[in-house]
Amino acid sequence: MQDDRVDPAKEEYVERVLSCVEQIPPGRVTTYGAIAAVVGGGPRQVGSVMAHHGGPVPWWRVVRADGSLPPSHDGEARERYAAEGTPCSSTGRVQMREAFWDPARPEDEVERIS
DNA sequence: TGGCTGACAAACT
C-alpha cells in the first residue's frame, strides 16, 4: 500500500480553512469567498471542506456572500446569531455591513460602516 | 478521458 494515502497539501488546506473559521469572533460572520481568497482555491472548495471537516468548527459563522444563512441547519444558526447578538434582518438574512469579518484582517477591530 | 456534482459568487430580472 502506498505510503501517502492522503495528500499533505490537501490536509494543510483543510486546516487553514478551519483555522480561519475558528478565528471568527462571536457576533461576526464571514463568507466562503473571503476564506477562499485567503486560503486559496475557490469558494466552492471551502464549502466542500466544511461539509467534510466542518464538524468541530463554528460553521454557523460562515455565511454566503449575499448574507443568506448557512446551508443546512439555518434555523439553528439563526439561534446562534440571536445568542451571539449577530446583526441580522427579520427576514433571516445576516447584515453583512455590520457582521462581516475579514479572515485576512483579524487585526481589524469593529470596522466602521463608512 | 469525459461528465456530473457541490455547505459558492456575481449579475440580472
Add this chain to the structure above:
DNA sequence: AAGTTTGCCAGCC
C-alpha cells in the same frame, strides 16, 4: 427579497 443563469475550482464516477 427571491429566483434564474453563468462562471470558477476541486473531487468523484
